[in-house]
Amino acid sequence: MAPQISPSILSADFADLGADVARIASDADWVHVDVMDNHFVPNLTLGLPVVQALLKTSAIPLDCHLMIEDPDRWAPQYAEAGAGSVTIHAEAAGAPIRTLRAIRSAGARAGLGVNPATPVEGFADLLGEIDMLLLMTVEPGFGGQKFLDVVLPKVRRARELIRGRDLPVWLQVDGGVSAETIERCAEAGADVFVAGSAVYNADDPAEAVRRLRAQAQRATDAAGWAE
Ligand code: DX5
Numbered sequence: 001m002a003p004q005i006s007p008s009i010l011s012a013d014f015a016d017l018g019a020d021v022a023r024i025a026s027d028a029d030w031v032h033v034d035v036m037d038n039h040f041v042p043n044l045t046l047g048l049p050v051v052q053a054l055l056k057t058s059a060i061p062l063d064c065h066l067m068i069e070d071p072d073r074w075a076p077q078y079a080e081a082g083a084g085s086v087t088i089h090a091e092a093a094g095a096p097i098r099t100l101r102a103i104r105s106a107g108a109r110a111g112l113g114v115n116p117a118t119p120v121e122g123f124a125d126l127l128g129e130i131d132m133l134l135l136m137t138v139e140p141g142f143g144g145q146k147f148l149d150v151v152l153p154k155v156r157r158a159r160e161l162i163r164g165r166d167l168p169v170w171l172q173v174d175g176g177v178s179a180e181t182i183e184r185c186a187e188a189g190a191d192v193f194v195a196g197s198a199v200y201n202a203d204d205p206a207e208a209v210r211r212l213r214a215q216a217q218r219a220t221d222a223a224g225w226a227e
């Protein structure tokens with residue numbers, strides 16, 4: 001699959017989200033929406049009502065990343081509302097298989113996210129239940145943090161696990177992804193790239209998306225894991 005770019009609106013203007021989504025909609029594949037509840041992570045952002053409002057105005061699908069402590073209760077509602085993709089955290093889900101299946105039956109892509117220190121190997125048997133694996137490359141909670149290189153070996157191992165099972169699971173990296181780090185992520189095996197500050201702190205967010213995509217494509221072509 002060609003690399004996909006999912007700009008995070010965590011670094012956008014929260015007083016004018018619709019306009020900031022429109023700025024990247026012609027160039028990005030997804031809009032990454034970070035839902036934080038101040039329990040799973042030490043930050044509070046937005047919830048279902050804002051997602052419902054964004055769904056009415058966004059020209060591209062929403063990639064909802066739920067950093068909340070009770071995803072079993074809330075995740076299916078994001079899918080039912082019309083989100084294109086809903087990711088729950090492995091560390092938070094009490095019944096991940098049931099919740100991932102509920103997301104899929106509501107018509108959304110089901111994502112499973114893991115924090116930097118959470119190993120992926122324990123989730124190998126769940127790969128058939130998911131459409132995307134999200135590897136956090138910062139500790140979740142805030143935009144603008146420094147990319148954690150220590151996660152790159154896990155990106156490689158996750159790509160190997162996915163290849164080994166021959167499943168069409170996308171591999172997303174989230175946190176500190178920028179012009180400086182995106183090539184390392186693509187080379188290691190990521191194919192969906194979340195970028196918040198690297199897109200919305202740029203003078204021209206659409207141009208930033210195009211550049212990130214070109215870099216990811218070059219690094220993927222050079223790496224050869226996608227063959
Ligand atoms: C962090 C969020 C990320 C964040 C990325 O917990 O999940 O999506 O917005 O922001 P940057 O790209 O600035 O690290």
Ligand code: ZN
Pocket residue numbers: 008032033034065174194
């Ligand atoms: Zn995120």
